[in-house]
Amino acid sequence: MKTILLRLIHYLISLGEFLRYLILFLPTQTLSFSKKSPFSIQTDSKNLKKLPAHIGLLVVEDEFSFRDLANMIVWSVALGISYISVYDINGEIKRNSVLLQKDIDKSKEDIIGQDKCHYDIQLFSSSHPVTQSNAGASKVQQAKVHLLCVEDGHRRIVDMARQLCHNVNYGLLKIDDITPSNVDSFFQESWQFPDPELCIKFGSVDSLFGYLPWQIRLTEIISLPSHKGLSYKSFLSLLVQFGNTSQRFGK
């Protein structure tokens, strides 16, 4: 009896959330198919109070839409974000980086159009790590997209522990030098990206599923029910929300 009641409550909440999703998200999705010029995206970017240097896209859904992910990546780049990480626990996106690359090229064509050569979007993952290479022409805006999965979470912290242990044993480091700020700079060095300031989590389950446990310290975590069919407008509204938050850093 009690279980049935509890189930009923759960179903009612699910139904309520589904309806809320329909009302809040569907209209924006169907209406805004108008093309955005890069110029108007840049104006939007100027109107934001702050922009994350690194945005994390965390997909907690069973099905992936590479086209929508590609759109979000290109919007982010056009807004001026230079680091993007895309995470799914099983590494589905990481394994299909070729497909994502293709979709990014298509999205670039659609969203940025003739200015597309001004933007250089590179994909990286543990099998294709960042190489210190071309500084690039100053006109080209570079963006680095890191494809991550659960292996890039706790395990990288363990790798770091082993590395530090090795360095201490070979006299390259003192034990007392293992401090949060030093270890953080080692991580930044090895990852070649700053901590994500904003993480958008897609999916109905509210959990981080192993996303970058070291780097998630001060990340704003915003949840959306799905990444499929996300419009530019709703994406921008997330960044506006992010722009309005203020952090006190313990003070």
Added chain:
Amino acid sequence: MSWFPQRKQRTWFQRACETILAAGPIPRHVAIIMDGNRRFAVKKSIAKSEGHVKGFDKLAETLEWCLDLGITEVTVYAFSIENFKRSSDEVTCLMELSRQKFAKLLQERDLIHRHGVCVRIIGDISLLPRDLQELLAEAVTISAENKRAFLNVCFAYTARDDMCMAMRELTSGVKEGHIKQSDISESLLEKCLYTSQSRNVDLLIRTSGELRLSDFLLWESSFSCLAFVKVLWPEFSIWHMYAAILHYQRNKSKIQIAQQNHTIERERLQRESDYRNMMEESTLSTTAGTSSSVNLSSTLVSVEAPEHKSIQVRVQQYASEREKRIESFLNLVYERRAAYVKSLLPTRPILMTKPQSLLTC
């Protein structure tokens, strides 16, 4: 206010909700970021310190709700290392509040034992004033044997600091030869954290509408259900608690699957690493062996007997040696930590002091 406030009778409706909730899975370990005391004080135009006092009262109340619901472990973020950056007035005030509350807790030791609550302090307490360290050490010591419920108070804590402490512990363990570098794994690092004695965090609640973890349980909360609640901490009510548990129940099955997969993957990695290390060791020892006994090699065929043992057996042997190594290393670590807490205990016989005067800051 006491740690064990006078029990308020639940309304029949609350009791009904509780029994319905109890028909589903109840989180066993809930972690709470009690955010919003100062904003509450501003909102109600009362002194900041008063806001913190209200925050503590809410904590005592929440602990009671948790006990009633069957939540056996609660971890709260009381004071972050970053909080030392606040104005010295406020820091002194928070320390004084903690002093009073822990002194009170020590007075209420009968109630602690009656409820079977074990208090643990999570964090680098060496950063705190000495007298507060003593109080904390005493609270930990007197309640150490209790097993029914666990209250973890994060004091002078940040998750990154915790991870670094664990890395130091491992590094010195390797340096002193207790463990090998290759023994360092997710589960070993986890066992060196301050939270090593805790079970997995099932539900993490943050109040005041902020959507971040702020350096709290970063490692431990990777597979926790997150509940960001809009209200300020002193306004947190039993209904918010019920809603958070409902939220947990709806998320639980998917998180559990992910967590199980993670555990399986860890075990697979461990087996792989055992295999690799065993092979490395045996090639090392055979090359060393052949070089020293090169003349006898023809006569001592029997030396190669271990080679006939199946690889599986040797991997198992390696694994059990590794486990032993790790166990004795961890024993050392935990003994040292316990000894540190003991060393902080005041030498004088513990007096039952009268409750100190009201907060004066």
